[in-house]
Amino acid sequence: MSDKEKINTEEKILEAAKEVFTEEGKAGTKMQMIADRAGINKSLLHYYYRSKDKLFASVFKFAFGKMASKIFPIFENDDHFLTQLEQFIENYLSFLVKNPFIPMFILSELNKKHNNIAAELIINSDVNIDLFDAIVKKEIQKGTIKKSIKAKNLLINILTLCVFPVIAKPIIVPVVFNNDSDAYNNYMKNRKDEIIEIVFDMIRVE
């Protein structure tokens, strides 16, 4: 059999594994579910990925990498800081709405005591906030944002405001919007402008 088809099967497995793991979590995922979703035999999962742990590691690594890639390179262009901020929030929110299970999956697995695999992958990643730190410092010197702003706090607040309404959807829809999904969707449609207003108020020079 050709190399091309080998790649296809391996890819099919990984795609199916991404779906099932992110939807059901590591412990809730069974190898049979992944095989069914990929439309192949269960044995092939082991042929390509050896064990459930190794397949999970691949999926978690991908999910965290995708999340990080959406967050960290966004301030690498030369636009005005406020423009960058606005672009980031729009871009990140749209990513989250399209991939609502990824942040929940990452946070949930990291909070489990019996999942060292996930925690170690984070520690061994080279993700950091040095770039964002430097940009904020520069903007403060330029006088475009409030002097008391701390980069770490600002970043956490921005991510907070974007992520939470997505992962809390199953509780917001019934409790806040009386099971009216359209009301929630409409709320999320306006969320970008709301976040931008809040964040701009945070950093505005007084």
Added chain:
Amino acid sequence: MSDKEKINTEEKILEAAKEVFTEEGKAGTKMQMIADRAGINKSLLHYYYRSKDKLFASVFKFAFGKMASKIFPIFENDDHFLTQLEQFIENYLSFLVKNPFIPMFILSELNKKHNNIAAELIINSDVNIDLFDAIVKKEIQKGTIKKSIKAKNLLINILTLCVFPVIAKPIIVPVVFNNDSDAYNNYMKNRKDEIIEIVFDMIRVE
């Protein structure tokens, strides 16, 4: 054997189940773990709670109830709205820091497609935001807060700012604070004042 000891065993099981379920999730929890944590025989779990599903339902109900009880009655006194807001944020944050796994547990289980038990318990609960809605409306009429404030959005934003830094701790500590736990703890110590400043800025009449 006396009624008193019966209650003690049943309680011991429930306490152990709360710990294990919230830490490891439903699928990640094994009945043996709960028995070990409670210091009793595995069979007793079934004697008192019939099945894993029923025990999970008890724990989820408790967790959601505890969370709701911390959120919703706080605006039922006659204090000034801003004072109530400040008290709520302080109270809720301190609850979250003491019970960091409860919000993650609730959100994680609700986001799983194969967990109808959790979703149904939410739908059948009578939690709603009518009271908070009414209070915000009244404050707008009194002119103490901005006219354009929407109660639903305000509530989501407040909860967002409180909950996220707690559930995202395992990612904030390594990525934002370079594995410096003390820096994170210090950040959380100042979090109350930071949230209050943000929220007051949101609702301030211009």
Added chain:
DNA sequence: GTCTATAAATTGATAGAC
């Protein structure tokens, strides 16, 4: 590479002695 068959271990749940 892909399948069937099956091993080996785990786990939820029950029976029955005390």
Added chain:
DNA sequence: GTCTATCAATTTATAGAC
């Protein structure tokens, strides 16, 4: 009420035919 023993089902993983 609490324990030991055990069942039955599930699930990860491997062996071996094609």
